[in-house]
Amino acid sequence: MxxxxxxxxxxxxxxxxxxxxxxxSLSHLTGSPIDSLLPDDATPQQIASLTxxxxxxxxxxxxxxxxxxxxxxxxxxxSTKWKGSTAAEVVLERLPATLQLGGLAVLISVVAAxxxxxxxxxxxGSIFDRMAGVVALLGQSLPAFWLGIVLMWIFAVILGWFPTxxxxxxxxxxxxxxxxxxxxxxxxxxLTRSAMLEVLDTEYVKLARIKGVNERQVIWxxxxxxxxxxxxxxxxxxxxxxxxxxxxxxxVFAWPGTGLLAIDxxxxxxxxxxxxxxxxxxxxxxxxxxxxDVLYAIIDPRIRYG
Amino acid sequence: xxEPVLQVKNLRTMLDLPGGPVPVxxxxxxxxxxxxxxxxxxxxxSGKSMTALSIMQxxxxxxxxxxxxxxxxxxxxxxxxxxxxxxxxxxxxIGMILQDPHTSLNPVFNVxxxxxxxxxxxxxxxxxxxxxxxxxxxxxxxNVADAERRIHAYPHQLSGGMKQRVVGAIAIAGAPxxxxxxxxxxxxxxxxxxxxxxxxxxxxxxxxxxxxxxTHDLGIVANLCHRLVVMYAGKIVESGTVADVFGxxxxxxxxxxxxxxxxxxRKLDRLYAIDGQPPALVTNxxxxxxxxxxxxxxxxxxxxxxxxxxxxxxGASHCASCWNIERTT
Ligand SMILES: Nc1ncnc2c1ncn2[C@@H]1O[C@H](COP(=O)(O)OP(=O)(O)OP(=O)(O)O)[C@@H](O)[C@H]1O
Ligand SMILES: [Mg+2]
Numbered sequence: 303m304x305x306x307x308x309x310x311x312x313x314x315x316x317x318x319x320x321x322x323x324x325x326x327s328l329s330h331l332t333g334s335p336i337d338s339l340l341p342d343d344a345t346p347q348q349i350a351s352l353t354x355x356x357x358x359x360x361x362x363x364x365x366x367x368x369x370x371x372x373x374x375x376x377x378x379x380x381s382t383k384w385k386g387s388t389a390a391e392v393v394l395e396r397l398p399a400t401l402q403l404g405g406l407a408v409l410i411s412v413v414a415a416x417x418x419x420x421x422x423x424x425x426x427g428s429i430f431d432r433m434a435g436v437v438a439l440l441g442q443s444l445p446a447f448w449l450g451i452v453l454m455w456i457f458a459v460i461l462g463w464f465p466t467x468x469x470x471x472x473x474x475x476x477x478x479x480x481x482x483x484x485x486x487x488x489x490x491x492x493l494t495r496s497a498m499l500e501v502l503d504t505e506y507v508k509l510a511r512i513k514g515v516n517e518r519q520v521i522w523x524x525x526x527x528x529x530x531x532x533x534x535x536x537x538x539x540x541x542x543x544x545x546x547x548x549x550x551x552x553x554v555f556a557w558p559g560t561g562l563l564a565i566d567x568x569x570x571x572x573x574x575x576x577x578x579x580x581x582x583x584x585x586x587x588x589x590x591x592x593x594x595d596v597l598y599a600i601i602d603p604r605i606r607y608g
Numbered sequence: 609x610x611e612p613v614l615q616v617k618n619l620r621t622m623l624d625l626p627g628g629p630v631p632v633x634x635x636x637x638x639x640x641x642x643x644x645x646x647x648x649x650x651x652x653x654s655g656k657s658m659t660a661l662s663i664m665q666x667x668x669x670x671x672x673x674x675x676x677x678x679x680x681x682x683x684x685x686x687x688x689x690x691x692x693x694x695x696x697x698x699x700x701x702i703g704m705i706l707q708d709p710h711t712s713l714n715p716v717f718n719v720x721x722x723x724x725x726x727x728x729x730x731x732x733x734x735x736x737x738x739x740x741x742x743x744x745x746x747x748x749x750x751n752v753a754d755a756e757r758r759i760h761a762y763p764h765q766l767s768g769g770m771k772q773r774v775v776g777a778i779a780i781a782g783a784p785x786x787x788x789x790x791x792x793x794x795x796x797x798x799x800x801x802x803x804x805x806x807x808x809x810x811x812x813x814x815x816x817x818x819x820x821x822x823t824h825d826l827g828i829v830a831n832l833c834h835r836l837v838v839m840y841a842g843k844i845v846e847s848g849t850v851a852d853v854f855g856x857x858x859x860x861x862x863x864x865x866x867x868x869x870x871x872x873x874r875k876l877d878r879l880y881a882i883d884g885q886p887p888a889l890v891t892n893x894x895x896x897x898x899x900x901x902x903x904x905x906x907x908x909x910x911x912x913x914x915x916x917x918x919x920x921x922x923g924a925s926h927c928a929s930c931w932n933i934e935r936t937t
Contacts, residue, residue, distance in 0.1 A: 426670065502669075505711040511666045512706075513778060514699030514729045517691070527716050602716055603762040 303599065303606055310595050314588050321584040325577055326369050373581065379574040383567065389574035393560060393582055399469060400559030403552070404544045406475050407482035411540065415487045416533065419494025423502060424521055434491055441488025450481040450554035467556040478551040486540055490533055497532035501525045527601065534597050541590030545583050611683065612639035613785050613818045614663070614702075619677035621655075621662045624670075631675070632658040634842040640786060643812065645819040647829040647850070649865065650839035651882075656822045657707075659839070660788045663820075664704055665694050682785070699729055703779030707791040709771035713763040719774050720759030723747065726781035743777075750776045751807060769800035773807070780811060786818040787811075794824070805832055826869050830854060835925065838862045841897035848926030858928035860902045896931070904932045 340348060353359050357368060372378065378389035387395075422431040457477060458466040464477050501507060502525050510524040511517075549561035556562070560579055567575035599605045621633035633655045640646045648656050661667050662674055665686065679686040681701055686694060706712045713722060723743040728734065740759065747755035750773040763771055772792060779787050789808065793801040805828065812819055821833055829836050830850060837847040838859065846859040857863040864882045884901035896902070899909040914929045 505706050505708060506714040508666055509704075509706060509712050509775070509778070510714065510725075512664055512698055512704045513726045514695050514697075514782070515725060516695060524714055528714070603718070604715060604764050607762070607765070 306599055306606065307596065310592055314592055317588055318585070321588075322370060322373060322581065323366065325580050325584070326366050328580075369577075378578040378581075381572055381575050383570040383572040383575065389572075389578045392575050393563065393578045396558060396560045396563045397582070399557060400545075400548055400552070400561060403475055403479055403482070403557060403559055404541075404548055406479040407486070407544050407548075408540065410479055410483040411486040411490055414483070415490035416494055418487075419491040419533070420498050420521065420526060420529075422491065422495040423498030426499065431495075434495070438488040438492050441484050441491075444484070446481065446485060446550045447554055449484055450478065450551050453477050453481050454555065467554075469556075469558050474555075474557075478555040478557055481551045481554070482544055482548060486543070490536060490540070493536055494529065494533050497529035498525060501529040504528075531598060531601060534594055534601070537597075538587075538591040538594040542583075542587045545586060612641050613682060614640045614820075615678070615680040616659075616663070617678040617680065619659070619662060619679065620675040621658055621667065621672065622675045623658075623668070623672050629675075632842050633662055636677075636839075636842075636844050638837050638844065638847060640818045640820060642785075643816045643818060644835065645812065645821055645833045647833035647836035648820060648822045648839060649824065649826060649829055649836060651824065651865075654839040655842040656839055657790055658842075660704065660790050660820065660822060663788065664698060664702060666698075699726055699784070700782040701785055703782060703784035703787045705772070705775050705779050705787065705789040705792040708795045709768050709775055710795065712775050713771055715763055718760055718762050719743075719747070719766070723759070723774065723777050723781060726778045730782050743781075746777045746781050747774070749780065749811070750774075751803075752777070769796055769804065772796060772804060776804075776807065776811075780815070780817075783815065784817060786820065788820045788822070790822045791824070793828070808832070826854075826865060838865065843897065843929070845898065845930070846928040848923050852923035852926040856926075858926070858933050859898075859930045860904050860932070861898050862928070896929075904935055906932050 340352060357365060360368075376390045381387050381389045381392045384392050418434050418437075422434045425431055454466055454477060458464045464473050468474060502521075507520060507525050510520050515524065545561070548557075548559055549564060551557065552559045552561035553565060560582065564576065564579045566572075567579060615637075616639075617637050619633055619636045620631055622629045623632050636655075636659055638646065648659065650656055658667070658672070661672070663679055663686070665674070667673065674687055677687065681697065686697060713719075720740055720743050723746055724736070724739040727739050727742050727746070731739075743759055744755045747758060752758055752770065752773050758766070758770075763774075766774070772795075776792075779789075787808075792808075793804050796804060808819060808821075809832065811817065821828070823829060833850055835847070835849050836853055837844045838853070838861065839845070840859075840861050846853060846857070846862045853862060854866065857866050861882075868882060882901060895908075895910040895912055896914050899905050902909065908931050912931075914931045916927050916929045917933060918927060
């Protein structure tokens with residue numbers, strides 16, 4: 303188990319290096335930050351001195367190594383848009399909002415989708431199963447921004463149950479979180495259902511019944527424990543798409559998280575902030591997938607001892 | 609014979625397939641006595657497993673169902689009783705060994721866990737330590753060497769023969785009155801097969817449990833079973849003691865099955881195979897299902913289903929369903 307964890311960790315480190323290089327390169331492909339930092343009528347001398355000050359005149363690999371060195375200690379330079387703060391400070395300030403919203407969305411997805419997928423499989427062909435199928439279809443065909451707006455319109459504007467937008471407690475979070483979870487519920491339900499159907503058909507589930515194990519344990523202990531590998535694998539993807547989902551929902555509901563920050567930073571060509579946001583997303587994604595691998599090993603002894 | 613442990617009477621099991629309901633077990637009746645081993649033979653698809661799963665009531669969900677008939681365990685009918693009651697029967701009164709040891713054990717639980725689970729059903733609330741010790745004892749009964757260590761192993765760490773022993777341990781854990789073994793040795797190497805059959809015999813000698821042994825292998829039947837039933841297309845076509853049936857096979861299908869067993873003293877230069885295919889599943893067929901492949905077929909065979917009649921061996925329990933037992937062609 304320890305060896306397994308160490309192997310995964312070192313693989314993660316390699317991925318991280320590749321990602322930092324891409325992040326570094328990408329931001330330099332979209333044009334020079336000098337243009338947005340200086341007024342249009344800046345003199346060549348002003349441009350040259352700022353270029354030198356930011357190190358943009360040095361060789362590419364030196365710039366990258368410097369970037370890496372600074373990134374290692376969380377230093378991505380000063381934000382160019384939010385004057386007086388470092389990029390890391392800007393991101394850290396927005397982080398809790400995103401984690402709150404993302405966490406709630408994950409919770410809603412799992413709590414809704416797992417039982418729904420399992421019950422659909424157990425009662426295959428029943429009315430419940432067919433209704434869950436419709437929910438899944440709707441979930442996967444509605445675009446997120448449209449859904450966000452419709453949710454806001456129905457539950458905030460017409461019914462007035464929730465505030466329309468802004469930052470605050472649970473009532474502010476529910477609509478955007480449901481909006482983010484929606485698509486995931488659909489995907490996760492379908493995955494869980496098909497994984498369960500497959501497992502329920504196996505000989506070891508048959509043997510569990512033959513032993514006299516009660517139906518609840520047959521389903522949740524014998525079958526789900528095996529079927530769970532599929533939704534757990536998806537959890538890594540889920541974590542990633544909840545971050546991208548957060549960009550849309552944070553925009554629609556004016557939720558001041560990193561998604562909204564990313565949009566603002568890109569619009570304002572705030573390189574340091576864009577870099578730290580993207581890198582944060584990447585690290586988050588890697589961590590989620592690492593967690594998935596560990597869970598995977600905990601569940602399946604063939605991986606643990608493989 | 610004293611009262612049989614298990615009596616199956618006119619059992620009919622249907623599968624609701626997309627094309628409509630189809631009988632996979634059709635009017636099957638047999639008895640199994642205390643301490644007796646009954647063989648069920650027949651080619652692939654003849655309904656042997658479906659018969660076993662009907663007795664256990666673990667038919668494939670949601671398509672399988674018992675349509676009619678009775679399954680009497682010591683006189684008590686299991687057909688139509690509640691799910692909760694049948695669960696108390698499973699594992700405790702009737703144990704079962706499945707065909708493929710590689711898929712029968714749950715890959716994510718260790719051996720100890722899977723054996724104690726079977727023990728726990730009989731003794732809820734027993735401390736885990738006691739259960740584990742009993743699991744070790746049970747594994748020793750099925751000749752698992754080094755059982756104290758093996759309870760910590762996961763299925764993927766064991767050989768096929770070892771896994772099938774564990775499945776055997778699960779089957780005997782509840783001290784059942786009858787064990788159904790559905791081709792338990794088909795997936796094993798020949799030497800391991802013999803050991804396993806020997807083991808079943810030892811268990812029977814020790815506990816007096818009855819065994820229903822399902823197989824394609826007539827050699828095993830000859831060695832292990834007291835009586836046998838021959839199934840074809842969901843029906844029993846012949847039944848009797850091993851001596852009677854092997855000595856004077858009365859149904860042409862049994863005869864063909866026996867001929868297709870390769871043997872040393874019968875010098876065939878090619879293996880005998882029964883011509884044609886077993887019939888596809890259909891709802892209603894007229895006449896005898898074996899008629900299209902039968903070398904002794906009469907006109908009546910294609911029109912009317914044969915009645916059961918006494919076999920020529922004269923054995924009291926020897927019966928066959930054939931219009932042409934006397935073989936007039
Ligand atoms: N899940 C299922 N869905 C559809 N048909 C099935 C299913 N299970 C079994 N059958 C059909 O039921 C019939 C009886 O099958 P059964 O498994 O009882 O045969 P068997 O005698 O045990 O054969 P084998 O020797 O191959 O194990 C076969 O025609 C088979 O095709
Ligand atoms: Mg079978």
